[in-house]
Amino acid sequence: MKLIKDKVAKLSFVALLVTMTAAIFYTPTASAHGEKSQAAFMRMRTIHWFDLNWSKEEVAINDTMSISGKFHVFAGWPETVDKPEVSFLNIGIPGPVFIRAGSWIGGQLVPRSVSLELGETYDFKVLLRARRPGEWHVHSMMNVEGGGPIIGPGKWVTITGSMGEFTNPLTTLTGQQIDLETYALDSIYFWHAVWYAIGVAWLLFWVKRPMFIPRHIAISSGKAASLISANDKKVGMAFALGTVIMLGVTMGTTNEKYPVTTPLQAGLMRGIKWIEMPATTVDVKVEDATYRVPGRAMQMTLTITNNGDSPIRLGEFNTASVRFLDADVLEDESGYPDDLLAEEGLTVSDNSPWAPGETRTVSVTASDAAWEVYRLADLIYDPDSRFAGLLFFFDEDGNRQMTMVDAPLIPSFI
Amino acid sequence: MAATTESVKADAAEAPLLNQKNLWLGLLLYLVFYSFIRWYEGVYAWSAGLDSFAPEFETYWMNMLYIELVAEVVLASALWGWLWKTRDRKVMSITPREELRRHFHHWVWLCMYGWAIYWGASYFTEQDGTWHQTIVRDTDFTPSHIIEFYLSYPIYIITGVSSFLYAKTRLPTYSEGLHLMYLVSVIGPFMILPNVGLNEWGHTFWFMEELFVAPLHYGFVFFGWAALAVMGVVNTEVMSIAKLIKKDLA
Amino acid sequence: MSASQSAVRSRAEAVKVSRTFDWMILFTLFFVILGGYHIHYMLTGGDWDFWADWKDRRLWVTVAPIVSITFPAAVQACLWWRYRLPVGATICVLGLLLGEWINRYMNFWGWTYFPVNFCFPSNLMPGAILLDTILLLGGSMTLTAVVGGLAWGLVFYPGNWPIIAPLHVPVEYNGMMFTLADLQGYHYVRTGTPEYIRMVEKGTLRTFGKDVAPVSAFFSGFVSIIIYFLWHFFGKWFAKTDFISDEDL
Numbered sequence: 001m002k003l004i005k006d007k008v009a010k011l012s013f014v015a016l017l018v019t020m021t022a023a024i025f026y027t028p029t030a031s032a033h034g035e036k037s038q039a040a041f042m043r044m045r046t047i048h049w050f051d052l053n054w055s056k057e058e059v060a061i062n063d064t065m066s067i068s069g070k071f072h073v074f075a076g077w078p079e080t081v082d083k084p085e086v087s088f089l090n091i092g093i094p095g096p097v098f099i100r101a102g103s104w105i106g107g108q109l110v111p112r113s114v115s116l117e118l119g120e121t122y123d124f125k126v127l128l129r130a131r132r133p134g135e136w137h138v139h140s141m142m143n144v145e146g147g148g149p150i151i152g153p154g155k156w157v158t159i160t161g162s163m164g165e166f167t168n169p170l171t172t173l174t175g176q177q178i179d180l181e182t183y184a185l186d187s188i189y190f191w192h193a194v195w196y197a198i199g200v201a202w203l204l205f206w207v208k209r210p211m212f213i214p215r216h217i218a219i220s221s222g223k224a225a226s227l228i229s230a231n232d233k234k235v236g237m238a239f240a241l242g243t244v245i246m247l248g249v250t251m252g253t254t255n256e257k258y259p260v261t262t263p264l265q266a267g268l269m270r271g272i273k274w275i276e277m278p279a280t281t282v283d284v285k286v287e288d289a290t291y292r293v294p295g296r297a298m299q300m301t302l303t304i305t306n307n308g309d310s311p312i313r314l315g316e317f318n319t320a321s322v323r324f325l326d327a328d329v330l331e332d333e334s335g336y337p338d339d340l341l342a343e344e345g346l347t348v349s350d351n352s353p354w355a356p357g358e359t360r361t362v363s364v365t366a367s368d369a370a371w372e373v374y375r376l377a378d379l380i381y382d383p384d385s386r387f388a389g390l391l392f393f394f395d396e397d398g399n400r401q402m403t404m405v406d407a408p409l410i411p412s413f414i
Numbered sequence: 415m416a417a418t419t420e421s422v423k424a425d426a427a428e429a430p431l432l433n434q435k436n437l438w439l440g441l442l443l444y445l446v447f448y449s450f451i452r453w454y455e456g457v458y459a460w461s462a463g464l465d466s467f468a469p470e471f472e473t474y475w476m477n478m479l480y481i482e483l484v485a486e487v488v489l490a491s492a493l494w495g496w497l498w499k500t501r502d503r504k505v506m507s508i509t510p511r512e513e514l515r516r517h518f519h520h521w522v523w524l525c526m527y528g529w530a531i532y533w534g535a536s537y538f539t540e541q542d543g544t545w546h547q548t549i550v551r552d553t554d555f556t557p558s559h560i561i562e563f564y565l566s567y568p569i570y571i572i573t574g575v576s577s578f579l580y581a582k583t584r585l586p587t588y589s590e591g592l593h594l595m596y597l598v599s600v601i602g603p604f605m606i607l608p609n610v611g612l613n614e615w616g617h618t619f620w621f622m623e624e625l626f627v628a629p630l631h632y633g634f635v636f637f638g639w640a641a642l643a644v645m646g647v648v649n650t651e652v653m654s655i656a657k658l659i660k661k662d663l664a
Numbered sequence: 665m666s667a668s669q670s671a672v673r674s675r676a677e678a679v680k681v682s683r684t685f686d687w688m689i690l691f692t693l694f695f696v697i698l699g700g701y702h703i704h705y706m707l708t709g710g711d712w713d714f715w716a717d718w719k720d721r722r723l724w725v726t727v728a729p730i731v732s733i734t735f736p737a738a739v740q741a742c743l744w745w746r747y748r749l750p751v752g753a754t755i756c757v758l759g760l761l762l763g764e765w766i767n768r769y770m771n772f773w774g775w776t777y778f779p780v781n782f783c784f785p786s787n788l789m790p791g792a793i794l795l796d797t798i799l800l801l802g803g804s805m806t807l808t809a810v811v812g813g814l815a816w817g818l819v820f821y822p823g824n825w826p827i828i829a830p831l832h833v834p835v836e837y838n839g840m841m842f843t844l845a846d847l848q849g850y851h852y853v854r855t856g857t858p859e860y861i862r863m864v865e866k867g868t869l870r871t872f873g874k875d876v877a878p879v880s881a882f883f884s885g886f887v888s889i890i891i892y893f894l895w896h897f898f899g900k901w902f903a904k905t906d907f908i909s910d911e912d913l
Contacts, residue, residue: 038550038552086860087860088858088859088860090853090855090858091853091855092550092855093853093855094460094464094548094549094855095547095548095776095777095778095852095853095854095855096776096777096778096851096852096853096854097777097853098853099851099852099853100850100851100853101851102838109838109839109840111840111842111846111850111859112859113858113859113860131777132777134460137464141855143623143858143860145858145860148623149550149623149855149856149858151550163777168851170835170837170844170847171835172833172834172835172844173833173834173835173836173841174833174834176833178844180779180781180844180847180848180851181779182779182781183781183830183831183844184781184830184831185779185780185781187826187827187830188780188781188784188827191787191826191827192761192765192784192785192787192827195787195789195790195823196758196761196789198789198793199754199757199758199761199789199792199793200758202751202754202793202796203751203754203755203758206749206750206751207686207690207751210679210682210683210686211686211689211690211747211749212648212652212682212685212686212689212747213652213655213656213659213663213682213685213686214663214682215747215748215749216649216652216653216656216746216747217656217660217663217664219746219747219748220656224748227747227748228748228800228803232800233800233801236750236796236797236800236801237797237801239793239797240793240794240797240798240801243790243793243794243797243819244794244819246790247790247819247822247823248822250822250825250826251822251825251826253826254825254826254829255829257829258829258830258832258833260833260834261829261832261833261834261843262832262833262834262841262843263720263721263832263843263865264717264719264720264721264832264843264845264846264864264865265840265841265842265843265846266846266859266862266864266865266866267866268860375467431681432684437688452770455775456774456775459775509669509671510669510670510671511669511670511671511672513671514671514672514681517685518684518685518688521685521688521689521692522688524688524692525688525691525692527692527696528691528692528693528694528695528696528699529695531695531696531698531699531700532695532696532698532699532763534699535698535699535700535702535703536698536699536702536703536763536766536767537763537766537767537770537771539702539703539706540702540706540710540763540764540767540771541767541770541771541775543706543710543714544714544767544771544772544775544776544778544783545771545775545776546856547776547778547854547855547856547857548776548855548856549855549856550855550856551856570699590907590909591907591908591909592907592908592909593905593906593907594904594906594907594908595902595903595904595905595906598902599696603699603700606703623856623857623858623861624854624856624857624861625711625857625861626706626707626710626711626714627707627708627709627710627711627712631707632707632708634703634707635703635704635707635708638699638700638703638704638707639700639704639898640700641696641697641699641700641701641703642697642700642735642738642739642898642899642902643902644692644693644696644697645693645738645739645742645899645902645903646902646903646904646905646906648689648692648693648742649742649746649903649904649905650905651685651689652685652689652746653905655681655682655685658671658672659671659672659678659681659682661670662670662671662672662674662675662677662678663675663678663679663682
């Protein structure tokens, strides 16, 4: 009977261990995202992302996809965020679900931080290689020192396959072919284990004898000297010398094995090329702007002058990555994320073409649930209640012009 | 634990000096509980913990926070209240053997304290560093904070204060006053919890990136040093126990 | 307390009691120190310790020993002067490394999937052995501070070099040169840690030739001496057994 009991106890213990191990390693893949809490003024007045393209919506492990487009560094940059003198083109994904295989601004590889100029527009591309299966929200993202992550729009991308299949092959400048995913892992474990074992051995040497109470009694009765024997000192000496010799030998063998090593590479990259945008021939003046809380709509009164030589119409208002379009003028064909696209969200009181030289004051309303969903409406609770965004005008041939608006916003609660 | 000298005498004949069951079950309890927590993090941090504005975040994480806060207040009041209410009013008249038994029991508490400190200060604190690499920190109450600050820290505080109360109410050694280092070792790590206030206040300036060595975090460091005061507790205990068994050990 | 009675019934029981307390004290000491040391270390030198692309020749080599000699010095002050146990530094480092390894494996890798070859901890063991053996052989705090503290700083880089050297092999990638460690930092996306946060060598002065690590290690050893003294006294203070009377509170 006792035997059975013991067996049951043993099996239960094993079962418990197995369950716990399984529990600890069980990590299913599913995700959401987390950008909505950023102060609305920060999303509206820092980096404006546009013309974005996610090359794929589903990608297999080891395959690549890219996110590319343009960003405009807003000239009316808020005081509370440090200027983007030290910025890093990051990617808003939940950790290394993709590896960043490459990232470019203006055609220049940007593995390091860069200096950006206010008021300029840059094109960018981030190349990603799928590593961990799941459905992930992939955002464009710019980190600004003293400002934090400034997140662009995100789109769901599905990675299929198994993480075990992921490899990261490279050839070093010394001609060695490696898989960075597992490279040097054995030696990392080995050296740590060796040194840990030496530490444990030293501890065991002392722990195997009575420790606290008897030694306290000996010391308090003046017999401290009896606690350390000549043999203890010999062993101590052996450990000390052994450590020094081992350090010397391992340093030497390592240098032999890796004769070519270089220091970590770092440094700010300046002189990043921006895009020469065509000169704007539209002049926009914001007469007033209000946000109507119950209607989830922003209404602006704009005085627009067309200084160009062809008629234009207002097609899009883009703020904080939400795009409000006038369906009569512009239709999105880029596959922009649905939740950030208000296809008929822009209403202009009179959107007949502005003839060359014409000035007209119109009322423009941008309305969509996105104001609430993306918490842009919280702008009215921000300590710097201004809004900003990009306006896109189109002529008959579809040529586009971009202008900025930046003005105070008055909330309306009725 | 017996509250009167009479019952103590009766117990003393039978009860073992160290109830090993308490020790192993206690250690197992923390291990199983924290394994469950780690499983919960593994599952729900990824599926519901990346966006603090999503409804599922409220379900799986904010509710977790509310439940743990209530449970901790209830547990702390019950445990500390019970330890105080059942205190031994005649602590100076217990037998040496009973005193030794209580020292053992006290060390069961201290082992739990060490174990709880490990989970709180080491496991869940460094874990926070890696979670904040994977998310955009959009709330004070990120999944790792809900576990680290509001679960694992209160648990070691509850354990530490319980240990202190046990010593103060049952052991003659601690009846002469308040043991300074014991206070430091319990209150210091406790102060890590209020220091969360400084941390979160600092993080409201902007969306800080995850730099662990930022000066904003030094409050935690300072209070972490208080863990060293456990050495004072060890020394006092060794002196007391040595007094009890010295002549037999010689 | 009745002094006439004995707490134990035989010498054998006394020995057993003493030995049982040894284990319980060691367990508690190990884990409390592990917790305190780990939180201290991760918040004063953690980022260098977390990531391979922070383990440079100058700042890592300087900062890690300076901030990590603290607890070993304090624990040595207690264990040596009160028990003549020269294991204070070793206990600290064994605890710290255990805590770190569990975390890097279970959480950095097991929860957020950073490869272990990118987030392994620094090796502090050689310094700990030297610190403990110097204390044993010299029996002097001053000697341990000066010789041990300096050694602590000096051996840090050699103790880690076999581990990190493979990651300092250069690679050409998209027209730029990286070390493999740099490339890890670039590839394995840390959403919360943009590149500019990284504090690594950017200096231009090469007074001592092309390698700054020995200079950094020497400087680190020098500061470690001072920190050792300071923390040894902290350790003595934390080891006190004083009571304050209830009325004082």
